[in-house]
Amino acid sequence: MRKWLVSSGVLNRVSKPSRYIGKELNRVMKNPAEKLRILLAFPDTYEVGMSHLGLKILYKELNVVDGFYAERAYLPWKDMIGEMRDAEIPLFSLETYTPAIDFDILGITLQYELCYSNVLAVLDLADIPLLQKERTTEPIVLGGGPCSTNPEPMADYFDAFVIGDGEAVTPILCNVVKENIYLLKSGRRSELLQLLSQVQGVYVPSVGKKATVKAVIGDLSDYEMDSNPLVPYMRTVHDRAVFEVMRGCNRGCRFCQAGMIYRPVRERGVEEIRRSVRKVLEQTGYEEISFLSLSTMDHSSIDLLTEEILPLLQPQRVALSLPSTRIDSFGVEIASKIASIRKTGLTFAPEAGSQRLRNVINKNVSEDDLMSTVKAARNNGWQRVKLYFMIGLPTERDEDLEEIVRLARRVKAVGFREVSVSAAIFIPKAHTPFQFAQQIGEVEAARRLGILKRLSGRGIQLSSHDPSSSTIEGVLSRGNREVGKAILKAYRLGAIFDEWNEEFDAAIWHEAFRAEEIDVDDYMRGYDTHEELPWEHISTGISKEFLIEEYEKALREETTGDCRWEGCTGCAVCQTLNVSNVLRKV
Structure with missing residues (x-):
């Protein structure tokens, strides 16, 4: 791989070639002989993945162990993916340029639902079968990160998930694999997965919806x-x-x-x-x-x-x-x-414009708190301030949105040169009190954002999330294994780098949902508090x-x-x- 990078001239043909060369200061280099080899992969570009602390923590903690060697990989940008496929070059590590398929464990961070199609791209580029049931001696594909608290949408594509603090459980899991590596090498994958399912904080979908309690660092x-x-x-x-x-x-x-x-x-x-x-x-x-x-x-x-x-x-x-x-x-x-x-910069997150709605979401700050704070900031020389809000929160009414407009103008009147207002669309997430709440649809989200658009100009800048991407994120965040089938369909239709606004194509996802008979409204509805939810086996x-x-x-x-x-x-x-x-x- 390294020879190909140097001799093929590919680095002159792709954007940001430093994404692919490795050689960074403080990278870990070991003799891989007789070691359990772990590839930590981030399903986004190098510059995004290198900003993620969780992967760096695991990189350090695993390499402290003499018998382990953890290396890194990131999803190449589309131009590099094309070059690699043309040359039949698989995904490789940045430390030793070793093909991903030659590792014992491939750990993939699940940080954001809109990266799910990227995960499949990582597996595809690594020449690892996308479906877990089709693997034999390939690396154990391990997922972790906040999205693993609802692993069901991606359950068909992972051998196991780490739930909770990765430092607490990943070294234990790796040790089980190292001690039983003969099971993996001989194709007795299911036996190894049975052993992994006995480790606290490890969820193995192929074993069934076994109750799994997160691992935690005291x-x-x-x-x-x-x-x-x-x-x-x-x-x-x-x-x-x-x-x-x-x-x-x-x-x-x-x-x-x-x-x-x-x-x-x-x-x-x-x-x-x-x-x-x-x-x-x-x-x-x-x-x-x-x-x-x-x-x-x-x-x-x-x-x-x-x-x-x-x-x-x-x-x-x-x-x-x-x-x-x-x-x-x-x-x-x-x-x-x-x-x-x-x-x-100074950033504040009132989240809601009215005190009533701040009480609903349990944001225990008052308007007086905010105003005294921004006045103190202006008196101390700040010229710019950012305010974060959400729309579509449970019980939200139009008057709550009007309060965002009024509050932002009141902040601007303190004397700031510029006030930036960011409006995100509320998405119910698993394991929160609002997991039972309804998510507003795209038409209603656009209408509510329209109320806020009066903020633009006169020193106030408004930015907001794309309602269509929020819909997809909402379905994926509370989805089940049926939704997982649509993720594969969307990937096959060309979905990749959906978390990049300019790359996201809602039409692909809606076509995938139709093909797999996914009723979007059913995943955005409110749930009865006594309903069994897809993620309840994860604690x-x-x-x-x-x-x-x-x-x-x-x-x-x-x-x-x-x-x-x-x-x-x-x-x-x-x-x-x-x-x-x-x-x-x-």
Whole structure:
């Protein structure tokens, strides 16, 4: 493969050739002899996949083990796929240019439903049969990531899924494969899969809908942060060093899948973060670092953390970014300290325009909170601010949308040069209180977005999701194995890179749905709270009773507090998984 890359001239014929050469700083090189070989594949382009922390974490944790060798692959762009097929070159790893089919395990990240057709492209390019039932001695195809919490749409294409924290279970799974590799090599695949199905946090679809409880890390500090991260030769989507300072969020936003499936909250300590930042600054040339979590400003010691980190960044003017800013004056105070080095953008997520609807979704912030925050931001020199909202939320009325227009204009009147408003279409997700809710259709979504279009101009920029792509995502997110057949049909019809707006073609998906007799409306309807849902055999630790209670409270416009500060809310995660919140308050 490497010889072909160099001698064929292909790198001169494709866009962004640095996607395919490997050789990055801090890559792991091992002698593959006598080792279990694992290929970690991201079903999107290199610059997207290299920005994904989860794959990097597994890359580090697996390569710490002497008997394992983990390498990486990303889905080539369409021009490179064409070149590879013309030359009969299969998907290969970036470390050793080894064909994917020669590995023992092929692990694929399921980060976003609209990447499902890309997953099939990865398998196809690797010369691995798309259907699990047709494989014999090929690598074990392993899925993981947030989408695996409803694995059924992709169940026919994977041998097994990791549910929960990958660091906790993937090394165990790999060890089972290594100890029983003779079963795979001799074609006794089903026997090996039976063994894998006995590992907590591993779901094997061919064994049946066996109840599977997610794997969980009790304390993030049991796993060292990566002080030698991979450094690419090209600009990536998030071109910075990333530090996961906390995992989980208990704020309880009822639409948020991540906030439910990653419970409980587990924080890293200030000193271990400081040590890791210092080492990464020494080992890389990044001009920006990011503290990643679902709600970084909620870290118990965020004030001390920023005080400890900023002096390390100032000599080389390295910027610090936080994923989003808490809607209170404290959030702006922290953001102002960070901006003393280099100002980055400020982002707030009210999610809904009216207080009534914020109560429905359990977004426990008021308009007064937002306005005092943006005024503080403007007084501290910010000229631009971004606001995130959703439309189509349960119980939403036109007056709630009018409130978005009014609120955005009120923010603009504070004196910002520019206010950006992003409107996403609500999509019910598995394992959330709103998994029972209805999703609005494309015509209704377009009508509601029309109400917001009055925001455009006069210093306010409006962006929104494509209603047609939201429909497809909604069907895939709550789908079953019947929907999985339509995914294969869509891929055969040409669906690929659907998560890229310019590549998405709704007509392909609707043709696939018709061919497989998928009733789109049936997957977008509201569910009865006592219905058996396609993903109920997968447990994230939260009881269904809690999700029902939260949904009913939403309909009554009642809120629920955060257990970190207001006591147990009864979600059952700590009892089911034998874990608890880990807070590092100094």
